Amino acid sequence: MGLHGGQFTTMRIPIEIFQLDNGLFVTLSEDHTAPIVAVNLWYHVGSANERSGRTGFAHLFEHMLFQGSAHVGSNEHFELIQRAGGTLNGSTWLERTNYFETVPSNELALALWLEADRMGELLPAMTQEKLDTQRDVVKNERRWAVDNQPYGTMLEKMQELVFPPSHPFQHSLIGSMEDLTAASLDDVAQFFSTYYTPDNAVLSIAGDFDAAEARRLVSEYFRPIPRGKGKPPLPPMSLPPVFGKQLREVVHDDVSLPRLFKAFRSPVFGSEKYYAASVASAILGLRKGSRLHRSLVRERQIAADASAFTFDLAKGTDLLVIDVTARPETGSTQLEEEVEREIDLLYREGVTEPEVKRAIALIETDLVVSLQSAGERADRLSMFATYFNRPELINEQADRYREVTAERVNALVSERFGQDNRASLLYVPKEGVESERALAAAASAD
Amino acid sequence: MVTTLRPKSGPTRRYHFPEFHDAVLPSGIRLVTAPVKKLPLATVLVIVDAGSVNEPRGKEGIASLTAAGLLEGTSQLDGADLAEKFEQLGTSLESGADWDSAFVKITTLSDKLEEATRLLGEVISSPVFPEREIERLKAERLAEILQLETEPRGLADEKFSEFLYSPESRYSRPDEGSTESVSALSREDVDQFYRSNYRSGATTVIVAGDVTPERARAMVLGAFQKWPAGSAQKPELTATARTNSRRVHIVHKPEASQSELRVGHVGLPRRHPDFFPTMVMNAVLGGLFGSRINLNLREVHGYTYGASSYYDWRRGAGPFVVSTAVESEVTSPALTEILLEIDRIRSEKISDEELSLARDYLEGVFPIRYETTAAIAAALAIQVIHDLPADYYDTYRKNIRNVSTEAVLEAATTHLHPPQLQTVIVGDAKMIQGSLTDPKFGDLIVHNA
Numbered sequence: 103m104g105l106h107g108g109q110f111t112t113m114r115i116p117i118e119i120f121q122l123d124n125g126l127f128v129t130l131s132e133d134h135t136a137p138i139v140a141v142n143l144w145y146h147v148g149s150a151n152e153r154s155g156r157t158g159f160a161h162l163f164e165h166m167l168f169q170g171s172a173h174v175g176s177n178e179h180f181e182l183i184q185r186a187g188g189t190l191n192g193s194t195w196l197e198r199t200n201y202f203e204t205v206p207s208n209e210l211a212l213a214l215w216l217e218a219d220r221m222g223e224l225l226p227a228m229t230q231e232k233l234d235t236q237r238d239v240v241k242n243e244r245r246w247a248v249d250n251q252p253y254g255t256m257l258e259k260m261q262e263l264v265f266p267p268s269h270p271f272q273h274s275l276i277g278s279m280e281d282l283t284a285a286s287l288d289d290v291a292q293f294f295s296t297y298y299t300p301d302n303a304v305l306s307i308a309g310d311f312d313a314a315e316a317r318r319l320v321s322e323y324f325r326p327i328p329r330g331k332g333k334p335p336l337p338p339m340s341l342p343p344v345f346g347k348q349l350r351e352v353v354h355d356d357v358s359l360p361r362l363f364k365a366f367r368s369p370v371f372g373s374e375k376y377y378a379a380s381v382a383s384a385i386l387g388l389r390k391g392s393r394l395h396r397s398l399v400r401e402r403q404i405a406a407d408a409s410a411f412t413f414d415l416a417k418g419t420d421l422l423v424i425d426v427t428a429r430p431e432t433g434s435t436q437l438e439e440e441v442e443r444e445i446d447l448l449y450r451e452g453v454t455e456p457e458v459k460r461a462i463a464l465i466e467t468d469l470v471v472s473l474q475s476a477g478e479r480a481d482r483l484s485m486f487a488t489y490f491n492r493p494e495l496i497n498e499q500a501d502r503y504r505e506v507t508a509e510r511v512n513a514l515v516s517e518r519f520g521q522d523n524r525a526s527l528l529y530v531p532k533e534g535v536e537s538e539r540a541l542a543a544a545a546s547a548d
Numbered sequence: 549m550v551t552t553l554r555p556k557s558g559p560t561r562r563y564h565f566p567e568f569h570d571a572v573l574p575s576g577i578r579l580v581t582a583p584v585k586k587l588p589l590a591t592v593l594v595i596v597d598a599g600s601v602n603e604p605r606g607k608e609g610i611a612s613l614t615a616a617g618l619l620e621g622t623s624q625l626d627g628a629d630l631a632e633k634f635e636q637l638g639t640s641l642e643s644g645a646d647w648d649s650a651f652v653k654i655t656t657l658s659d660k661l662e663e664a665t666r667l668l669g670e671v672i673s674s675p676v677f678p679e680r681e682i683e684r685l686k687a688e689r690l691a692e693i694l695q696l697e698t699e700p701r702g703l704a705d706e707k708f709s710e711f712l713y714s715p716e717s718r719y720s721r722p723d724e725g726s727t728e729s730v731s732a733l734s735r736e737d738v739d740q741f742y743r744s745n746y747r748s749g750a751t752t753v754i755v756a757g758d759v760t761p762e763r764a765r766a767m768v769l770g771a772f773q774k775w776p777a778g779s780a781q782k783p784e785l786t787a788t789a790r791t792n793s794r795r796v797h798i799v800h801k802p803e804a805s806q807s808e809l810r811v812g813h814v815g816l817p818r819r820h821p822d823f824f825p826t827m828v829m830n831a832v833l834g835g836l837f838g839s840r841i842n843l844n845l846r847e848v849h850g851y852t853y854g855a856s857s858y859y860d861w862r863r864g865a866g867p868f869v870v871s872t873a874v875e876s877e878v879t880s881p882a883l884t885e886i887l888l889e890i891d892r893i894r895s896e897k898i899s900d901e902e903l904s905l906a907r908d909y910l911e912g913v914f915p916i917r918y919e920t921t922a923a924i925a926a927a928l929a930i931q932v933i934h935d936l937p938a939d940y941y942d943t944y945r946k947n948i949r950n951v952s953t954e955a956v957l958e959a960a961t962t963h964l965h966p967p968q969l970q971t972v973i974v975g976d977a978k979m980i981q982g983s984l985t986d987p988k989f990g991d992l993i994v995h996n997a
Contacts, residue, residue: 459635
C-alpha cells in the first residue's frame, strides 16, 4: 500500500493519536511500503529552559541519555540499535530535544523499550565518571562545530544580538566552557526529574507496524512511568513585532571572506502570518532563481553565495535570516550596502505573483520529498503535536502554503522589512594575513 | 517500573531492492528505470563518464566547471530563465562532477515529470557555456578555495590527498581544481571537454519513482534526441603512493583549538574482490559508532566529538582514512591510539560479538538506505559507474553475511599497511610539534598553510 491519495492535492498520511494516563501523547502513522519503522520522541525542553549559569545543559543532557539507564549499559543503546540494523541519534534546539531511531520493523519493541527505560529509570545509571567524559566530548563538539570552524559562532552571536538579555532564547545553545565545567550530577538529576517526564513528551511511530500491536507495546513499556510534578513556567517570551532600532555587530574572525547574516523578527512558526514569511524567505533566498542569488551572485557578481531561511521558532518570535557570502574582491562595506539595497527594493516594491508561485511550487515539492522517509514523518508528527497538540497539521502544510498570495506576502514585508527591524551580524577577516590572501586571490582571478 | 525484560526480535519481513529495468536506447544511451509507487515523486539522474579522472593534465577543475556550466544557458534559454523554468515547476536541479563521472539531477512531482525532463534534455544536449557565466563560475570556485584556507576539515582532506598520492596521480590534486589550474581554464576548454566526453555511449539516464518503464522510455527518447554518438573515454589512471614510509605533516594553523587529523594510506579500487570483507573490517575498526576507534577516542578518553575510518571507493584506488578532530593538547596520545587500533585489528581475530555487530548492522540497515527516490537513483548510479553485477543489490546482504572473522583478519593483514601510514594534522604547530617527534609516528614535516 502506498501513500497515494489519487490527486496530489488530496495527499494525506494516515494519523492515529492516543494518550496514556500519565500524559504521554502518542501519534501513529502506518505505511507498509518497506519493512522499516521510525520511533521518535520529542521532549518539550530545550536551551530556553536552562537556568542562568547552566548554559549548554539541555544539550549536555542529551549526551547523557546515551550513557545507559537501569537496564541498559553505557553506550549499549547505540549498540543494540545498530546491532538490530537501525540508525539513531538525538538533537537539541532552543525549544525542544528529540531522540529517534529507524529500525527494521521487527525491532519496534526494542526501540520502544530502550526509550522507555531511559525515560523511566535514567538516574540509577548516572555516575560522575560518565558526566566527566561526556563533558569532555561536548567541549570537543564545541571546539569542532563552533570555535574552530569559520562562522561557527553564528548561532550564538545571533542569539545574543537579537534577543534582549534574560530572554530565554538569548543564551548559547551549546553553552560556554565555564558553564559546562560547572554542571554537576545534581543538576543532571534535577533536570531529568523536571523535564524528562511522560507528560512533557510526544512519542511518534511511523512506518511498517500494526497499530494494535504498537498500542500494546507503548502501553506495556510507558504506562508504568509516573507523571511529572510539572515544570517551571518559562519567563515571558513575547516580543514586539520589530526590533525598534537597527542592530549591528561586526565580528573580526579567522575567516577568508566577509559574510553577512541579516535577521528580521518574524511571525512565530505555525501562525497564519508565518506562511507568508516563509514564502518571503523563499522568494529572497531559496535556490538559484531566488532574488538574492539572481541579483547578487549572477548579475552583480558581488557574492559567492546567497540564501535565506527561517529559524521556525514557535514561541515569542521567529527569525527570518538572510545569509550572503562576499566574493573575494567585494569589501564588507559594499556587501552590506548591496544587501541593504535588495531589502529596500523588496520593502519599496513588494513581490510579484510569479515569484510567489515559484516559491510555493518549490516548497510543495520539498514537503513531499521530506515525507518519503519514515524518520522525517515521525519527527514532523512529534513537532506538530509538541508545539500545537495537532499532529494532523502535517497534512495541512501544502494547503496553508497554497493560500499565500502576493498581497499577503506584501503585507508581511511592509510590517517586517522596514529600517526598524534589521539586525546585521557581519563577519570580516581578521586584519593581516587573511586580507592579503583575499587580495592576492582577487588579483589572480582576473 | 519499566519491564526489565529486553524484548526479542519479531519475525523478519522480506525486503527487495526496487526492481529495475535496464536497457540501451537506439541512440546508445543506457536507461535504467526503477518504478517506486509510494509518493507522487520522481528523480531523474543523468550520469556521464566525464569526471575529474577524464581531465587532461593541467586542466584540473574542467569536469566540475563543465557540469556547472550546463545549467548556465542553452540555445533557447539563458541561465536565469532556465532556473526560473525549473523552479516554476517546483523542480530541484543540481549538477556536478566527482572523480569518476559528471551528473545532472532533477527531483520533481510526477505530474511535472515530462516537462521537467524535456528541459533537462535541453540543458544537457544544447548548452552554450556563455563566456560571462563561465568566468563567474570560475570566480566562485576560487572563492571556495580561499574559504578552505580557514576551514580545517576541508583543508585537512585536501592536504591529505596531496601528501598521500604521487604527483603524477590525478588523486593528488583537488578534484575541483586548484587556484592555478582553475584560473587558467577558458570557455573553449569547457566546450572542448564537453564535446569529447558527453556522448551517448558514456551516458546513463536513471529514473526512479512514480513512473512506469514505458513512460520513462518515451520521456527520455523525446528529451535526448540531439545526443551525439560516441563511446566513453577510458582514462589511464595512476593511484600510486607518494612514499612508502611513515610521515607526519603538520599544516600550521596558529591558535587552532583543535587538531584536525587524517591518518591513512592508498586503499583499494571499488571492484576489488575483497570489497565485502574489507568493508566489514572497516566497520569494526572505525565505521560504526560502536567501532574500536570511536569508542576508544570518544567514549574511553573523551578526546573528541567523534572519530571514524572509511574507504573512499572509486574506480581507482581511493584512500583509506581515519578522520577525527581532537583537542590540541591530546594530539600525540590520540594519534598513538589510532596507530594501536590499526595494529590490533591486524594482529588477532575480532570477536564474534564485533563481527555480528558489523554484519547485523550492515544487513539490517540496507532497506533504510533506500527510502527516497534520490537514494535509489544514487544506488543505481554506483552500480552503473562500477559496472557491478545486475544482482548486486539482491545479493548484497548474503555477501555481508558470508564474511567470517578469519576473512576480516585476512582483509586487515592484506589491506592495512602500518609502515605506509601518512598523517596530516591541521593544527597549531607551535603547540603540538614537540609531542610528535617520536620516530614511531614517522618523519615530521611542518608546513605553513
